[in-house]
Amino acid sequence: MLVEIWSDIGCPWCFIGKRRFEAALSRFDHASEVEVCWRSYQLDPSLPERFEGSEVEYLSKVKGMDPAQVSGMLEHVTAQAAGVGLNYRFDDLVVANTFTAHRLIHLARDLKGAETAAAVKEALLAAHFEQGQDISSHDVLAGIGAGAGLEPDAVREVLAGTGYTDSVDSDIAEARALGVSGVPFFVLDRRYGISGAQPEEVFTQALTQAWQEGQRPLQPVVPEGGACAVDGSGC
Template sequence: MKIEIWSDVMCPFCYIGKNNFEKALEKLPFKDEVEVEWKSFQLDPTLHPDETKTTFEYFKEKKGVPETQARQMIGQVSQMGKNSGIEFNFENAIITNTFSAHKLLHLAKKYNIADKMEEALFIAHFIDGKNVGNIDTLIALAESLGIDKNGAQQALTSEEFNDDVQKDFSEAKNHGISGVPFFILNGKYSVSGAQPVEFFTGALQQTYDETVSPLKSLSGNENSCDADGCSI
């Protein structure tokens, strides 16, 4: 069963959704049959690659939200994070363009460590206060997961993965995705937002039952025929 997840590194609900989704998946007996593919989405592609802001500067300048209101909103998200097991550090979070971070995610797919890279990027941004738009920061993250430094530098300073990232953006548009996190469950169902663990558990189980699990008989084999004859 395949799960596609559109996400952006600087989206706190994406991190919460990831945690809740993984907790739900861990409970299910078919967890080893599930393939997760992380897809790229940019909440604000207008940010210049060299531009950085604090969370509160971003809310004020880009969203027109005063700091008092921003702190109230962030406090609510922080509490959601704690309930999910995440200690957000919004005071030190650096808002920046995340295109390069998405390129790194696609590089990680080549090594089958996209899930680990997604987690590392979230930690770097939301916990450690690192600039996930900075090439040196991203190369260090790649090295921490065993990716060759030269290979990471080549991927991040060239256009090697630009098309892959843009393809994810186009797929999101085609699916009508305007916000993240956004989950597509085996091409059958969609889930939007950082839903609770219980919701993900039910959605995954339903999807598995309807699209993957063997057919369940609602009757016996009476009054039917097969290669050996008919049963009456």
């Protein structure tokens, strides 16, 4: 069974959703027969390579909300992250465009396969939300690639050019074709779509249903929630 997950490295709910899905998958009887493929998505393609300001300042600007309200929202997300073992540090977070980081994930998949791509995805999320690293920096990305077994100089060479730009663009276009308007978004065997960082039991139910039932058009199994939307809502 194929599970495709559209997410953005700059989306705090995507890391939480990753943990909740992984918890469900670890208890799924057929987990060894499930292939997970990480797909690219960008919540804000217009973001400069690096935003000179805090996450609160950035989200306040994007959403037109009072900074105090944004701070409260981030506190809620931080608490949710802590519930799945993540230590979000929004005060240290570097607001950066994620496009080049997505290219690194595609490079890792092409060179080393899905497991290496997943390791890079994990490392990117941790670097962004827990370690205060600039994920637009080619040096940071080369280091993350090296940690997953990629040659740093080869990573720098690819990222200095336009390699895998088409792959990222294709993922984003496919998400739009599927009607994805926020992330994380999970597609199970092209049978079920799950929007948001849903509770573990929702993923468990969906995995079981997708495994048991035959091919059918994509249909949502839960209402949207716990997701970052393109319009800035939910983050």
